[in-house]
Amino acid sequence: MTTQKQTGSESRYDKGLRALAEVDGEAGRKVVESLADIAPDFARYLIEFPFGDIYSRPGLGLREREIATIAALTALGHSSPQLKVHIQAGLNVGLTREEITETIMQMAVYSGFPTALNGLFAAKEVFEGNRAAEGEAA
Amino acid sequence: MTTQKQTGSESRYDKGLRALAEVDGEAGRKVVESLADIAPDFARYLIEFPFGDIYSRPGLGLREREIATIAALTALGHSSPQLKVHIQAGLNVGLTREEITETIMQMAVYSGFPTALNGLFAAKEVFEGNRAAEGEAA
Amino acid sequence: MTTQKQTGSESRYDKGLRALAEVDGEAGRKVVESLADIAPDFARYLIEFPFGDIYSRPGLGLREREIATIAALTALGHSSPQLKVHIQAGLNVGLTREEITETIMQMAVYSGFPTALNGLFAAKEVFEGNRAAEGEAA
Amino acid sequence: MTTQKQTGSESRYDKGLRALAEVDGEAGRKVVESLADIAPDFARYLIEFPFGDIYSRPGLGLREREIATIAALTALGHSSPQLKVHIQAGLNVGLTREEITETIMQMAVYSGFPTALNGLFAAKEVFEGNRAAEGEAA
Amino acid sequence: MTTQKQTGSESRYDKGLRALAEVDGEAGRKVVESLADIAPDFARYLIEFPFGDIYSRPGLGLREREIATIAALTALGHSSPQLKVHIQAGLNVGLTREEITETIMQMAVYSGFPTALNGLFAAKEVFEGNRAAEGEAA
Amino acid sequence: MTTQKQTGSESRYDKGLRALAEVDGEAGRKVVESLADIAPDFARYLIEFPFGDIYSRPGLGLREREIATIAALTALGHSSPQLKVHIQAGLNVGLTREEITETIMQMAVYSGFPTALNGLFAAKEVFEGNRAAEGEAA
Numbered sequence: 015m016t017t018q019k020q021t022g023s024e025s026r027y028d029k030g031l032r033a034l035a036e037v038d039g040e041a042g043r044k045v046v047e048s049l050a051d052i053a054p055d056f057a058r059y060l061i062e063f064p065f066g067d068i069y070s071r072p073g074l075g076l077r078e079r080e081i082a083t084i085a086a087l088t089a090l091g092h093s094s095p096q097l098k099v100h101i102q103a104g105l106n107v108g109l110t111r112e113e114i115t116e117t118i119m120q121m122a123v124y125s126g127f128p129t130a131l132n133g134l135f136a137a138k139e140v141f142e143g144n145r146a147a148e149g150e151a152a
Numbered sequence: 153m154t155t156q157k158q159t160g161s162e163s164r165y166d167k168g169l170r171a172l173a174e175v176d177g178e179a180g181r182k183v184v185e186s187l188a189d190i191a192p193d194f195a196r197y198l199i200e201f202p203f204g205d206i207y208s209r210p211g212l213g214l215r216e217r218e219i220a221t222i223a224a225l226t227a228l229g230h231s232s233p234q235l236k237v238h239i240q241a242g243l244n245v246g247l248t249r250e251e252i253t254e255t256i257m258q259m260a261v262y263s264g265f266p267t268a269l270n271g272l273f274a275a276k277e278v279f280e281g282n283r284a285a286e287g288e289a290a
Numbered sequence: 291m292t293t294q295k296q297t298g299s300e301s302r303y304d305k306g307l308r309a310l311a312e313v314d315g316e317a318g319r320k321v322v323e324s325l326a327d328i329a330p331d332f333a334r335y336l337i338e339f340p341f342g343d344i345y346s347r348p349g350l351g352l353r354e355r356e357i358a359t360i361a362a363l364t365a366l367g368h369s370s371p372q373l374k375v376h377i378q379a380g381l382n383v384g385l386t387r388e389e390i391t392e393t394i395m396q397m398a399v400y401s402g403f404p405t406a407l408n409g410l411f412a413a414k415e416v417f418e419g420n421r422a423a424e425g426e427a428a
Numbered sequence: 429m430t431t432q433k434q435t436g437s438e439s440r441y442d443k444g445l446r447a448l449a450e451v452d453g454e455a456g457r458k459v460v461e462s463l464a465d466i467a468p469d470f471a472r473y474l475i476e477f478p479f480g481d482i483y484s485r486p487g488l489g490l491r492e493r494e495i496a497t498i499a500a501l502t503a504l505g506h507s508s509p510q511l512k513v514h515i516q517a518g519l520n521v522g523l524t525r526e527e528i529t530e531t532i533m534q535m536a537v538y539s540g541f542p543t544a545l546n547g548l549f550a551a552k553e554v555f556e557g558n559r560a561a562e563g564e565a566a
Numbered sequence: 567m568t569t570q571k572q573t574g575s576e577s578r579y580d581k582g583l584r585a586l587a588e589v590d591g592e593a594g595r596k597v598v599e600s601l602a603d604i605a606p607d608f609a610r611y612l613i614e615f616p617f618g619d620i621y622s623r624p625g626l627g628l629r630e631r632e633i634a635t636i637a638a639l640t641a642l643g644h645s646s647p648q649l650k651v652h653i654q655a656g657l658n659v660g661l662t663r664e665e666i667t668e669t670i671m672q673m674a675v676y677s678g679f680p681t682a683l684n685g686l687f688a689a690k691e692v693f694e695g696n697r698a699a700e701g702e703a704a
Numbered sequence: 705m706t707t708q709k710q711t712g713s714e715s716r717y718d719k720g721l722r723a724l725a726e727v728d729g730e731a732g733r734k735v736v737e738s739l740a741d742i743a744p745d746f747a748r749y750l751i752e753f754p755f756g757d758i759y760s761r762p763g764l765g766l767r768e769r770e771i772a773t774i775a776a777l778t779a780l781g782h783s784s785p786q787l788k789v790h791i792q793a794g795l796n797v798g799l800t801r802e803e804i805t806e807t808i809m810q811m812a813v814y815s816g817f818p819t820a821l822n823g824l825f826a827a828k829e830v831f832e833g834n835r836a837a838e839g840e841a842a
Binding site: 090091092115118119122126127128129130131132134135137138141 | 321324325327328329331332335336340363366367368369371372
């Protein structure tokens, strides 16, 4: 649980922080914070491996990466909080609402109608939350 | 696989056949044929719903649709034959090998390393099969 | 596997609406309505494919179809709202409470005790909701 | 739901053996034998709990129990050997081939087309194995 | 792997009750009670098979058994109430909080980061519930 | 896909290589090699995150870590090659055959009998392969 100086891994951490901020925004920061008292090292891994290593790779755009993640989380069907974070992340990196709902609908073919339905309801919640927030801001 | 006259559903069937040919090519035709004696109606549904209804929708490109499908099938981990068909389908609709392996590698984050590993080995098999076929053609 | 005359895709929708009403009753209608603003086409697919195509097929009775669905949703373990809809649907098409709990209990063998337990608690909720409603009606 | 008198665990074993023979026939016996050197106690549990306790219960017929099992194993998608055993078991307890393929096809709705396809191919293998055996016997 | 003398199914029940009390404590008793009106026989099976047969076996310690269960329930990702019961059970049989969070964190490798995250949040809830209770008791 | 010098991450790599050798032995090396032409960076991640980060952590012993992994892979049911690697890994870090089969059998409770059966058959294959190799060596 030490926070020893690591010149190389620090750069993974920094790259990860930047990718996390770009992709997940506020939600990512909250997840990391909520791990502080139970598993602080896991917060670091979460920044370093998924974001520092994977999302920072050049071979696939962030829009495509979020399509892949939304598809997988819809299909697996067991991680509703993370699916919502990534629906928002999809919007953050430039996916349209339609592209997100199309991705989710397509999962009816690969993991069944219930997973697609629950994915669409998750999207509805995220979209409506945003609409409410836009209303407040107006 | 009777071809009874259906004015409305025929267009779904025809649209589906066209999308299936574009996406899955030869492999799609073989799956449909292999269903002929056990569940011919299911072959029809497979053409009509996934391909006639979903893949034919305008809101998401075929490249993005294949990224979503490869991601989901890698993550679910239980449908290796269909994953291989869609890795080939990804190539058919213009994904590069790198985009496909990036999509699969990313699943290590969402469904674990074993599913990503098995996805990469499936990709290796598809890519090598193609390379062998290219060799034969040369 | 019969080849009955179907005038068009509208008849799939109408057949689906009838099957949906018979099987899911009020709950089905609510799901369809809740999709209206997020993915109206998906509401149509839900009526056409599962209900218009599958549940309308003559080769298996609705009681058996609901046993299959309750078993699968209990075993998958990730779609509690849909499981509850189909426990009610089972009652709607004539399954007894005992047949439903037997189906769910059997899943302890195939997907483990936690899925069976969660299935039984879902059934309890549906049965008690009905009992409360019967009480109100009395 | 009564707690009828049971003379001992031996009677669960005997009830289980009888149910196993009725449901799984030869295939059940082979599974039990193949466990003899690795986990003999597990062979006993397999006879006692699923077959002695569950399949022997009066509240649901064996035909319905096999529909539930075929549905669940198709939907879970990860246990192809057991699915084949239960497709044969379905035939053993009086399901028609059509009832079995209808059950499997329906899973396209609940766990996706790939699981339904793999289930249909498993059924094809079982049905063709039987046809070959019938040919030999003729 | 011995086949020690068992006087009857009652002794499985009694052995199971003892193991259930040792492992799950209060939570186990509540689950059994909550099944009383919906599926009383299932409450008996739950005591007899998992606890009377499996947890009572000598070949693996209760600490190791709880590590296995916490790992599996975290990885499956669909049974949050049972995961919480077994995180408490892990504490009951002598696992430290650190051993439990290490087990859960490791699942990021085998079933993905979302399942590990949800497992850690479940652990946080259980640990904080205990801390609150300890505070009340002080 | 570059292999740029990273002073900190090299130490994760080295720690990971050591843990991989200790845990997976020959099998781990083969998996890494088989990734060389399809996804060399993924081979590096596999060494760095699961083995360099997770298995190298002090809070849980390697025996306990392998119990957790065997449990999870048995329960997930979709990664038979990795399960076999970790059954061998369990033996490598000092688990007895009995401890491994007990862990797998216990999964009947949490993910169903088919996953436990397939896990036991995987263990049988690994144990028999070893016995054959011991015979050759004699």
